[in-house]
Amino acid sequence: xxxxxxxxxxxxxxxxxxxxxxxxxxxxxxxxxxxxxxxxxxxxxxxxxxxxxxxxxxxxxxxxxxxxxxxxxxx
Amino acid sequence: xxxxxxxxxxxxxxxxxxxxxxxxxxxxxxxxxxxxxxxxxxxxxxxxxxxxxxxxxxxxxxxxxxxxxxxxxxxxxxxxxxxxxxxxxxxxxxxxxxxxxxxxxxxxxxxxxxxxxxxxxxxxxxxxxxxxxxxxxxxxxxxxxxxxxxxxxxxxxxxxxxxxxxxxxxxxxxxxxxxxxxxxxxxxxxxxxxxxxxxxxxxxxxxxxxxxxxxxxxxxxxxxxxxxxxxxxxxxxxxxxxxxxxxxxxxxxxxxxxxxxxxxxxxxxxxxxxxxxxxxxxxxxxxxxxxxxxxxxxxxxxxxxxxxxxxxxxxxxxxxxxxxxxxxxxxxxxxxxxxxxxxxxxxxxxxxxxxxxxxxxxxxxxxxxxxxxxxxxxxxxxxxxxxxxxxxxxxxxxxxxxxxxxxxxxxxxxxxxxxxxxxxxxxxxxxxxx
Numbered sequence: 001x002x003x004x005x006x007x008x009x010x011x012x013x014x015x016x017x018x019x020x021x022x023x024x025x026x027x028x029x030x031x032x033x034x035x036x037x038x039x040x041x042x043x044x045x046x047x048x049x050x051x052x053x054x055x056x057x058x059x060x061x062x063x064x065x066x067x068x069x070x071x072x073x074x075x
Numbered sequence: 076x077x078x079x080x081x082x083x084x085x086x087x088x089x090x091x092x093x094x095x096x097x098x099x100x101x102x103x104x105x106x107x108x109x110x111x112x113x114x115x116x117x118x119x120x121x122x123x124x125x126x127x128x129x130x131x132x133x134x135x136x137x138x139x140x141x142x143x144x145x146x147x148x149x150x151x152x153x154x155x156x157x158x159x160x161x162x163x164x165x166x167x168x169x170x171x172x173x174x175x176x177x178x179x180x181x182x183x184x185x186x187x188x189x190x191x192x193x194x195x196x197x198x199x200x201x202x203x204x205x206x207x208x209x210x211x212x213x214x215x216x217x218x219x220x221x222x223x224x225x226x227x228x229x230x231x232x233x234x235x236x237x238x239x240x241x242x243x244x245x246x247x248x249x250x251x252x253x254x255x256x257x258x259x260x261x262x263x264x265x266x267x268x269x270x271x272x273x274x275x276x277x278x279x280x281x282x283x284x285x286x287x288x289x290x291x292x293x294x295x296x297x298x299x300x301x302x303x304x305x306x307x308x309x310x311x312x313x314x315x316x317x318x319x320x321x322x323x324x325x326x327x328x329x330x331x332x333x334x335x336x337x338x339x340x341x342x343x344x345x346x347x348x349x350x351x352x353x354x355x356x357x358x359x360x361x362x363x364x365x366x367x368x369x370x371x372x373x374x375x376x377x378x379x380x381x382x383x384x385x386x387x388x389x390x391x392x393x394x395x396x397x398x399x400x401x402x403x404x405x406x407x408x409x410x411x412x413x414x415x416x417x418x419x420x421x422x423x424x425x426x427x428x429x430x431x432x433x434x435x436x437x438x439x440x441x442x443x444x445x446x447x448x449x450x451x452x453x454x455x456x457x458x459x460x461x462x463x464x465x466x467x468x469x470x471x472x473x474x475x476x477x478x479x480x481x482x483x484x485x486x487x488x489x490x491x492x493x494x495x496x497x498x499x500x501x502x503x504x505x506x507x508x509x
Contacts, residue, residue, distance in 0.1 A: 004238045007112065011245035015198060018248040021255065022187070058249060065150060065242065068112040072229060 003068045010061045017054045022047065082499060089262075089498050096261035099253050100272050106151040106249070107144040107273070111242050113235040114148045114212075118227050122218035123147060142273025148212060148227065148239075150246040153204050155254065155269055157247050161196035163353060165189060170408060194251060201247035205240040262498075263491035271487040274480055301481070304460065308485045311453055314343040316446050318439070323423035341443060344450040345410060348482040350401035351458050354394055355479060395455040402451035403444075412439035457482060 084090050110116045123146050138145045141154025169175040169189070178185035213228045213236060228235065250269065257265030286294040317338035324334030365375045381389040416436035425431045429438050458478035 001234070004112075004234055007238055008241045011241045014245045015248045018252045019194060019198070021252065054252065061245065062109075065109065065112055068238075069110065072113060 003064060003071060007061070007064045007068055010057060010064055014054070014057050014061055017050060017057060020050060021054075079499065082502075083495060086499065086502055089495070092260065092262050092498075093495075096257050096263070096268065099257050099261065099265075100268070103151070103250065103253055103269055103272065104142075104276065106246065107142055107149055107154075107276075108147075109150050111148050111150050111152065111239050113229055113239050115227060115229045119147055122227065125218070142276045144273070145208070146218075148208070150242055151250055152208060152243050153201055153247045153250075154273060155250055155266055157200040157204055158193070158197045158251055158254070158266060159270075159352065160200050160356065161193045163356065164196060165193050166408070197251055198244060198248060201244040202240065205243035205247075208243070209236050209239045263487070263494050267483075267487045268491065270483060271491075274483060278480075304457070304481055305485060308457065308481055309489065311343055311450075312485060312489060315340040316343070316442060317341075318442065319427060320419060320424050321427055323425075325423060339415065339439075341446055342450075343446055344402075344454060345443075345447065346402045346405040346450070346454070348454075348479070348486050349405050350398045350451070350454055351479050351482055353401045353405075354397035354458075357397060358390070358394060391459060395459060398455040398458055399451040402454055403447055406443065406447050410443060412436045412443065415439060454482075 083093065110119065123143075141152060141156060144154060145152050165175070169179050175189065178188055209228075213231065215227070218227065228239075254265030254269050257263065257268055259265075261268075282294070282298070285297055317340055319336060319338050321336045322334060325332045361378045365378045381387050413436045416432060416439060419425065419435065420431040426435055426438060429435050460478045460481075
């Protein structure tokens with residue numbers, strides 16, 4: 001039960017951080033055979049920190065899923 | 076060709092990009108194989124293997140796009156389908172809602188805003204689809220023919236279902252992020268590359284299935300036919316009409332600009348695979364509605380008989396017509412002749428034999444309409460190939476050389492190779508394509 005709640009909280013946080021990113025790539029039109037445009041400019045410091053947070057959250061999320069699955073199976 | 080590969084890996088920044096893309100793909104495939112919490116993986120495996128031999132299911136297309144992750148109920152089960160659906164919806168809404176149209180015309184800033192809306196909508200749709208998937212899996216309807224279908228979800232409590240739904244939605248968010256990372260720092264468009272991998276992942280298994288069911292002769296026949304089809308698709312995808320444009324020479328200060336003659340390339344298949352995706356997503360909705368409502372009214376029966384099976388004549392005709400319609404529709408909203416003509420006029424360009432402005436726009440529209448006819452017919456026919464093969468080979472719906480599959484694989488492959496090529500050409504002039 002505790003892990004389930006932790007997983008839900010982590011998932012919500014993960015969604016939030018992903019949504020905080022600046023969206024790159026504009027939808028369908030350049031998905032298949034659109035114009036070629038190279039993204040100019042690097043990412044800002046805030047963006048890089050956000051990347052780091054997202055990666056850490058993602059790893060925690062994964063660990064949580066694995067432990068929860070194990071608990072459900074053997075517990 | 077091989078030297079080009081070696082060169083691509085010798086160029087430091089290109090190598091970095093390629094390796095980054097590969098790493099992301101590894102993460103993606105890994106996530107596609109981790110079952111969501113609360114799912115009993117043994118039963119799922121048993122049911123999936125039963126379903127794949129007993130014929131295609133309603134979820135065939137969506138399952139294809141998620142690389143088989145959907146039916147296995149993994150954490151990335153939804154794949155990029157929510158993102159595609161969200162993009163389609165926003166694309167259609169830009170025609171209807173004036174505010175979105177204004178945003179689209181604004182250029183870069185407006186486009187960013189539309190992308191942001193797409194991302195919100197993706198998560199909303201993700202919640203919706205995850206709930207639907209979890210509910211059908213819980214009630215056992217996901218694998219209705221399977222004997223252990225109702226035991227796929229280990230516990231019937233609401234807590235398990237909620238956890239599953241939230242996890243899958245978070246999975247969708249992560250997939251979206253992975254795609255954006257590839258677009259940003261890797262090679263090619265992230266979303267289409269993710270789709271490419273998930274389709275390509277199921278490919279060898281499906282071909283092998285044909286060999287095991289039918290033997291060697293149909294197996295080789297299918298491969299040869301598939302290669303011919305790939306050749307044809309590449310040929311048409313590369314085909315374009317070049318409309319000559321002459322630019323007037325201008326002096327600005329002491330430097331001369333323009334005075335060159337170039338061309339506007341109009342591709343035969345300007346819309347790419349989008350019409351096929353639109354049409355198949357649209358055709359899948361009525362069957363889904365019937366499945367969820369469980370109604371037995373006459374219309375529901377009609378839908379069940381005519382629209383769920385890919386090899387039914389009515390389905391084929393509607394599919395074909397929808398594809399042709401969407402090809403024209405998409406070309407109509409993505410290429411605006413008036414805008415192109417206006418831009419040409421601004422920079423002193425003209426098509427020889429036509430006046431700048433309205434006449435040019437009319438000429439462009441005329442050529443575009445005429446060139447889209449063969450393009451749309453070709454799209455429709457290619458998309459029907461698997462359905463024909465379904466009848467001829469008596470194969471199931473996951474026929475590996477399906478039209479949608481080939482169109483996506485070739486389209487994305489060509490696009491990505493072109494992008495690598497242009498990166499290579501910044502260093503030296505020889506690339507993959509000659």
